[in-house]
Amino acid sequence: MARIDLDLAHAYVANPHSDEDYALLPLRFSFEDGGAYALLGPSGCGKTTLLNCISGLLRPSQGRILFDGRDVTADSPQARNIAQVFQFPVIYDTMTVGENLAFPLRNRGVPAAQVRERVARVAEMLDLSGSLDRRASGLAADAKQKISLGRGLVRQDVSAILFDEPLTVIDPQLKWQLRRKLKEIHHEFRLTLIYVTHDQTEALTFADQVVVMSRGKAVQVGPADALFERPAHTFVGHFIGSPGMNFLPATWRDGAVDMAGRLYMPALPDAVAGALRDAGSFRVGVRPEYLRLAGNADTQAVPVRVERAQDIGTYWLVTGTLQEAGGQAGTLRARLGPEAAALRPGDTAWLSVFNRHTCYYVNEVLVPWSQP
Template sequence: MARIDLDLAHAYVANPQKDEDYALLPLHFTFEDGGAYALLGPSGCGKTTLLNCISGLLRPSQGTISFDGKDVTGDSPQARNIAQVFQFPVIYDTMTVGENLAFPLRNRGVPAAQVKERVGRVAEMLDLSASLDRRASGLAADAKQKISLGRGLVRQDVSAILFDEPLTVIDPHLKWQLRRKLKEIHHEFRLTLIYVTHDQTEALTFADQVVVMSRGKAVQVGSADALFERPAHTFVGHFIGSPGMNFLPGQWRDGGIEMAGRRYAPDLSPDVAARLQAAGSFKVGVRPEYLKLAAGNDPQALPVRVERAQDIGTYWLVSSTVDHGEAATLRARLGTEAAHLRAGDTAWLSVFNRHTCFYVNEELVQ
């Protein structure tokens, strides 16, 4: 495995002049040896471009890539010793499952005994042991993709293993199992794994560190807990969570926060209060999970108009609007105390607590 250092940018046009010209904005980042990472973001945000730069399929238009301190910017994927698993199966249909798994090892002259041992171990991890003698052409798409995963994992000498949305063709029931298997494999072998996905569940359950990307920029790198609790950018707050974070416009007035025509005095640190005062206008961010029902006319609660209350089973999802000149939507995940709410009701929600975040120019105030 290898430590991978990136100091690069990439544009598909000559002489880029503005941010919109870049597929990848300037990025300086290190993937530590043995770490499990995910590149998470919507389609077109630069995830696959970054992965292809790392693998050597694409040379960045600016900057360098280093493996363990060695500049590999101009090296081919073979020279970089990278294994890559793509979105759709890449296997040999004329070979058996076992022959497909063994091919990367036999191609490198690994002794037959080691090939047998390694293929057997990887096949067992991916529940392919019973299919080793079956021809790959007769298998379903999800089984073929499991072979592709196995071909990526079978080598022990690679610098890193890169996954480009590898579970797209996998049956939803099997996705959870395969994510768990990949996690187990990482813990056992301490491989350097980099996993591209637009699915936050895949990213947050697989990776130790998630790189959230938007419009060619890495907007935050952190653990699942950090991304959920303290989104560094409003985009991360929107993108992470189901539903995403609520945002309401606020202003600093008379030593407190004015929101929807009401004044509040939440407990703020001196540094946060000073930043909000200096900004004047900002956004208040709160997760649906951290909104609470309050008593009517509570001076520290926000009045909202209930639009819909849905019983999800383990919680009630309440969608409401806040009138502050123009309507804003507020979603809350509440307990059974919300069972009595109906469309058109006025409810009071407690917004300020230790989980509440504040954003100036879309960036978190800390």
């Protein structure tokens, strides 16, 4: 395995003049040896472009790539010693399952006994032991993709294993099993794994560190809890969570937070209060999970006109509009308990917004927080 250091940018057009011309904006980042990472973001955000730059399928138009301190920017994938698993199965249909798994090892002259041992071990991990003698051409798409995963995992000498949305053709139940298997394999072998996906569940359950990307830029890097609790950018707040974070417009007035014409005085560190005062206008971010029903006497609660109250089974999802004198000031979604069953469209519900989980954003960027 290897440490991978990136200092690069990429544009598919010559002489780029603006950020819009870049598929990847300037990025400096390091993947530590033995780490499990996910590149997460919507289609077109630059995930696969970045992965192809790492693998050597694409040379970045600017900058360089280092593997363990060695400049590999001009090297081929073979010279970089990379294994890559693609979105759709890449296997030899004329070979058996066992022959497909063994091929990367035999191609490198690995002794036969070692090939058999390694193939048997990877096949057991992926529940392919009973299919080793079957011809790959007769298997379903999800079984073929498991072979692709196995071909990527069978080698022990690779610098890194790259996964480009490898579970697209896998049914939902098997996806969960394979994510768990990949996690177990990583913990056992400490492989350097980089996994591209647009599915937040895949990213947050698989990776130790998630790189959230938007419009060619890495907007936040961190573990799952940091992305959920303190999104560094409003995009991360929207993208992570189901539903995403609520964002409400607010201003600083008379030493307090003015939201929808009402003044609130949440407990804020001095640095946060100073940043909000200097900005004048900002946005308050709160997760639906951290909203609670309250009474109209609660000084941290806002009035919301209920639009919908949906029974999801394990919780109620309440959608409403924040009320102010001149109309409405934004939409709120709250994940509530059984107490929400009594709410009806048109009701006014008071929701407690300000707590230790509440975030504040100036120009879409999180104001750094420390507990008062």
